[in-house]
Amino acid sequence: MPILHDARRQCRVLDASPSSKSKSNAWIPSDVQDPVLLATRRGALQHLPTELLVEIFLCLLDPSAQFNPRSNAPWLLSHVCRHWRSVALGSPRLWRHFVLPDSLHYFRPTVDLVALQLERARTIPLALYLSDVGLGQKILDLLLPASSRWQDAEVILDTSHRFFDTQFPILRKLILETIWDIPACAKMVDSLPALTHLELRTSLDRLPPLLFPWSQLTACALSGGTAVNALRILSQLSAGTEFSFAGSRRGRGSLVEAEAPITTLAFHNSIAAATHVLDHLTAPNLDTLTFADLDGSSDGTVLSVMLGRVPPFLDRSSCLVRHLAINCTIEETDLLRILQSPHVQGITHLDLSVRQMKVPCVWVTAVTSHLPNLSILILRESRQNLIPQLQEAVLATTGRKPLIRHAPDLFGLGTPEELKVIITDINKYDRSL
Numbered sequence: 374m375p376i377l378h379d380a381r382r383q384c385r386v387l388d389a390s391p392s393s394k395s396k397s398n399a400w401i402p403s404d405v406q407d408p409v410l411l412a413t414r415r416g417a418l419q420h421l422p423t424e425l426l427v428e429i430f431l432c433l434l435d436p437s438a439q440f441n442p443r444s445n446a447p448w449l450l451s452h453v454c455r456h457w458r459s460v461a462l463g464s465p466r467l468w469r470h471f472v473l474p475d476s477l478h479y480f481r482p483t484v485d486l487v488a489l490q491l492e493r494a495r496t497i498p499l500a501l502y503l504s505d506v507g508l509g510q511k512i513l514d515l516l517l518p519a520s521s522r523w524q525d526a527e528v529i530l531d532t533s534h535r536f537f538d539t540q541f542p543i544l545r546k547l548i549l550e551t552i553w554d555i556p557a558c559a560k561m562v563d564s565l566p567a568l569t570h571l572e573l574r575t576s577l578d579r580l581p582p583l584l585f586p587w588s589q590l591t592a593c594a595l596s597g598g599t600a601v602n603a604l605r606i607l608s609q610l611s612a613g614t615e616f617s618f619a620g621s622r623r624g625r626g627s628l629v630e631a632e633a634p635i636t637t638l639a640f641h642n643s644i645a646a647a648t649h650v651l652d653h654l655t656a657p658n659l660d661t662l663t664f665a666d667l668d669g670s671s672d673g674t675v676l677s678v679m680l681g682r683v684p685p686f687l688d689r690s691s692c693l694v695r696h697l698a699i700n701c702t703i704e705e706t707d708l709l710r711i712l713q714s715p716h717v718q719g720i721t722h723l724d725l726s727v728r729q730m731k732v733p734c735v736w737v738t739a740v741t742s743h744l745p746n747l748s749i750l751i752l753r754e755s756r757q758n759l760i761p762q763l764q765e766a767v768l769a770t771t772g773r774k775p776l777i778r779h780a781p782d783l784f785g786l787g788t789p790e791e792l793k794v795i796i797t798d799i800n801k802y803d804r805s806l
Contacts, residue, residue: 599624
């Protein structure tokens with residue numbers, strides 16, 4: 374009742390106020406101007422079930438985006454009012470994400486605040502994004518004793534740390550970056566029984582052979598690494614694993630022949646490093662092959678040499694590729710040389726950059742004639758209106774009417790649109806594609 378009395382008193386004040394004030398508030402919606410309704414809404418918000426309020430709070434979290442003040446939601450919510458503070462402090466799930474740095478403009482975490490957050494998270498599994506090198510050593514010293522609760526972690530090591538001597542029984546996803554030598558005796562094979570996703574960012578020439586449990590991974594990425602290390606890792610992976618290699622160079626040591634039962638293989642960065650891997654790898658179970666963001670891909674000669682290694686690699690592997698993506702400058706002759714391989718005849722998805730293609734529809738006809746099972750063709754960076762020619766070319770080659778769509782490029786504003794050609798009978802178009 375006191376709230377209602379206050380609201381009515383405010384109504385009387387507003388009614389007695391000069392008309393000029395009413396005019397100045399004319400832009401405010403009437404339901405917002407009405408203190409009775411406003412007080413009622415505040416009361417309703419205060420009486421939301423705690424469980425519902427917690428779920429609303431959880432929706433405010435965006436821990437994947439660093440430098441985003443939304444990752445500080447628990448701290449902000451706990452200072453709105455007494456009720457919200459009680460709810461926030463009583464909800465350990467709100468405090469499980471540790472993002473360093475949260476945002477240099479809004480909030481600068483300290484060791485004391487991290488300790489307080491760790492206490493508020495209680496026994497909940499933790500997700501860590503520790504990219505603040507300046508505080509990294511102190512923060513790791515604080516969080517490593519809670520390693521039994523680490524579930525997902527992204528860590529930058531600024532020195533050779535006792536991280537490698539720690540047990541992580543429930544850690545399932547790890548992104549680890551270091552420029553420092555890893556102790557030769559580092560052995561985490563038995564320390565990470567739940568690990569399935571690993572991204573290792575390092576340019577080190579030597580990695581300890583028992584550093585990680587490679588055979589239990591379902592997804593593995595080596596960024597900035599050498600071809601020598603990539604081949605050694607590939608030889609230890611298990612069937613069905615996805616492997617991504619953003620290589621930097623060949624590396625010291627011998628290039629071993631590796632047979633890997635991986636299903637997905639992606640190359641980024643160095644063309645030279647990718648070439649070395651293609652020359653020494655056999656992948657009989659390969660289903661998806663991707664080339665993207667290759668350094669020096671504007672040099673047609675260097676790229677052509679690497680792509681020339683693809684047919685021998687496919688022949689050696691005797692695999693059946695169904696998904697192929699080449700998102701870098703490529704000549705028609707290099708593309709057709711790959712598509713003539715019997716190991717790509719079952720391709721259903723083809724993703725290409727066509728920026729340098731002189732007569733795209735000519736090779737589209739060739740592509741569709743080589744790939745009888747093709748269902749989706751994505752053409753990136755197309756600067757021409759290809760729809761009429763594509764419809765004619767695909768229909769003439771396959772006898773199927775294509776559904777052609779333009780979609781904005783998701784990797785940047787102002788970039789050319791990609792063209793998605795779904796090759797199927799338009800009346801039988803599967804919306805799930």
